[in-house]
Amino acid sequence: MVxxxxxxxxELMAIGMVTVFVFLSILVLLVQLMTMSVRRFFPTKKVSSSTVEVVESDVISPRIVAAITAAVHQHRQQQQ
Incomplete structure (x- = not known):
């Protein structure tokens, strides 16, 4: 009996584990297939280094400082 x-x-545990394994394997294969098809039909465009402009500045715009100051002041007023 026991x-x-x-x-x-x-038997039920084995059937369940095999079912989950098969489902996840099919899911992984489908995701890889979708990735390959997207890369094939929609290739990424390479950006040349001449078109990218990097702005490096140690000076913070006065408008940004004013906006941050106003936001901090308003936050502190709401906390009181």
Whole structure:
């Protein structure tokens, strides 16, 4: 009696684990297939270094400082 129930439980567990494994394997394969198809039909464009402009400045704009100051002041007023 108990051994029959344990056998049934092991069979159900094995069927469940195999089902999950097969489902996840199919899911991984489909995701890889979609990735390959997207890369094939919609290739990324390479950006040349001459078109990218990097702005490096140690000076913060006075407008940004004023906006941050106003936001901090308003936040502190709401906290009181």
């Amino acid at each position: 051994t029959d129930m344990l056998t049934d439980a092991v």
